[in-house]
Amino acid sequence: MIAEMQNTLQYLKQSNAVAIFTHMKPDGDCLGSALALKLILEKYGKKVDVYGDATISDNYCFLPQIETLNHPTMQQYDLCVALDCSDRNRLGNWWSIFEKGEKTLKIDHHETNDQFAQVNFVERKGSTAEILYSLIQALSWDIDSQIATCLYAGIASDTGCFMYSSTTKQTHEIACHLMSYPIDFMKIHYYLFQRRTKEQIMLTGMALKNIEFLLDEKVAFCGIKLKEFEKLGADTHDTLGIVSMMANIDGCKIAILMSEEKQNTFLISFRTDGSVDVSKVAEKFGGGGHKMASGCKIYGTYDTVKEKLMTVCKDFVC
Ligand SMILES: [Mn+2]
Incomplete structure (x- = not known):
């Protein structure tokens, strides 16, 4: 476990051309995590593309940089990261791009044995966003309000707005820290849990x-x-x-x-x-x-x- 974490941190630190993959029918945790990782990697000078399903619900339109999905700027990647994907089938057609990465990494919170990447960092947390938060902390990287928005959305999404049993004291502590940035949590809650079409x-x-x-x-x-x-x-x-x-x-x-x-x-x-x-x-x-x-x-x-x-x-x- 410690080795997996060290390898994950190394991969994130040392890579410069990164592709991030979401699963089919991406949810708030998956998209929030993908965009948070994109934003923080770019902040530290890396180039990043994000791949995912083309049909995304309007409920996620508030996520910063959601419009950059599926607009690749590179042909080759030194690191491919799959987020929130329990097994390789969840990647759908993106698998063929993912597996070509020089290094491949999976970050996930589902219980599963499909270790489809070179490094598989899996923790039983309430959301992938929560795991990502701890990785960012371990790297001593600075977040900002956009990154905090994405992480908060991911955590809120997968804990049913802090109602499911996967919510822990630590979940609240992380949310508390994220709220110290100017994030519009009312808007996040509205889009994730309240907004409905006619x-x-x-x-x-x-x-x-x-x-x-x-x-x-x-x-x-x-x-x-x-x-x-x-x-x-x-x-x-x-x-x-x-x-x-x-x-x-x-x-x-x-x-x-x-x-x-x-x-x-x-x-x-x-x-x-x-x-x-x-x-x-x-x-x-x-x-x-x-x-x-x-x-x-x-x-x-x-x-x-x-x-x-x-x-x-x-x-x-x-
Ligand atoms: Mn999830």
Whole structure:
């Protein structure tokens, strides 16, 4: 562990042409960490490109330099860094660029054994941004308000605004230090947790109206069909926050949102009050995730997919 940390610090200090990689469907932690690392490396005289998915939610538009994503300025890199990526598949098509790096580094907080880089720095922290903060401290590098904004956004994002069990005393101490820079944390919270489009609110309204309470009311279920998405001009990206709201219903052990992405293709999201490990539920369908939040994809008709879900859930709640 100490060796991995020393190697990580060496890599960051000694490299001059750096490529940073985010995972597919990047979240706030991934993007915040990538931009924080970009900004600090540039501050110390290095050239940096950031690669990531082209379709990024408007909710991340407040992040400094988000517009520089996928505008490479170099052909070759002496260091390629993958952030927040548990395994190599998370890099998608960027893998072919990543693996060509003279040196490769992974910085991540997920539990996984895929040591796909030359140096793999993995710590069980609440966010990748928190790990990055400790690396920056170890390097005695100076942050500024832009870097603090990115790190704060990453930490807030992955701890559900300091609400999840991954939040520790140290998480708050880091946030406290970051707030000593002039960062607009109200704006960060707004974009990460509050902002909704009209379509998202309309969809939420419709979904909540259609919740079914099944298996002795221990399961809250909501299915959204393709034609319902179309009627509201919405798609599966607009379901943000619905399933978490369902999991807050008193007495609900598992909340399930079943969204029809394409005909006979359903994206399933699971949440729980903590009494069930929903990553195990998702695994039954070839998916995965965390104890409190997970997901999978199931093919079939609306009724058969719903039936399959209930058959599996029965074993977890009864
Ligand atoms: Mn993360």
